[in-house]
């Protein structure tokens with residue numbers, strides 16, 4: 001299928017870069033969307049290292065195009081008494097170093113179990129103060145698709161990734177949402193992009209109430225399991241939602257070099273994501289992707305697309321990436 005889509009600038013708010021040797025390959029993929037700029041979102045590894053060095057490497061090579069959202073360094077947990085202050089200090093350090101924002105995956109149930117600290121609890125209290133004070137945007141992954149808590153319904157590929165939450169040892173989606181609500185009550189000025197549409201694609205009424213209640217919060221469009229099939233169930237309702245919240249929705253693909261290293265299949269999968277998202281936003285009515293799957297497009301007007309593709313992100317992150325400070 002040829003790209004039927006508008007030639008307008010796109011910023012991808014949600015890209016994972018882990019493998020330095022894949023920089024040019026990832027750049028090619030992003031150029032083909034085409035993305036003018038993109039935000040590398042870093043996460044901590046189980047061994048307490050992070051994706052931050054890889055993101056710095058990319059930004060050093062392409063400083064005009066790359067925003068970076070750093071991961072927190074959890075090696076500070078070895079000093080429990082000082083850990084809250086040390087996490088808060090990392091916000092100041094990352095910003096001074098030339099990071100554009102923070103990425104937190106700490107609300108993903110798998111990670112929330114590994115780092116068993118309430119998101120609204122004492123470990124993070126100083127961090128949220130610092131994030132708000134420093135006006136530092138955050139891409140925040142909270143919850144996961146409902147089906148991951150359902151023993152019978154959790155897909156095998158998700159189970160293999162450790163995302164079957166049905167055994168009762170993981171926080172529930174509602175517990176995670178309650179923790180986020182408490183944070184936002186205390187810090188109404190936080191600039192947070194909740195990843196994957198906050199996993200509310202099946203409940204647009206709730207998503208609507210949430211965005212009304214928290215006027216500084218945005219959702220990104222990085223797909224999860226069935227997100228675009230969910231939207232396609234009631235295209236008129238989805239379209240009304242996207243028009244109503246056109247200032248709060250941000251393009252993101254979840255492109256990931258960890259998929260590229262899987263080979264041709266992974267690369268095809270990465271290529272398919274921007275086509276799905278763009279077709280959904282721009283095409284009018286039913287459309288079929290090359291793999292035969294069918295969705296309903298919203299046919300959004302150009303001024304709305306411009307917000308979702310770029311200006312909403314720029315409102316939070318600025319229109320150009322922060323310069324790196326090598327000397328720190």
Ligand SMILES: [Zn+2]
Pocket residue numbers: 014016222254
């Ligand atoms: Zn992601």
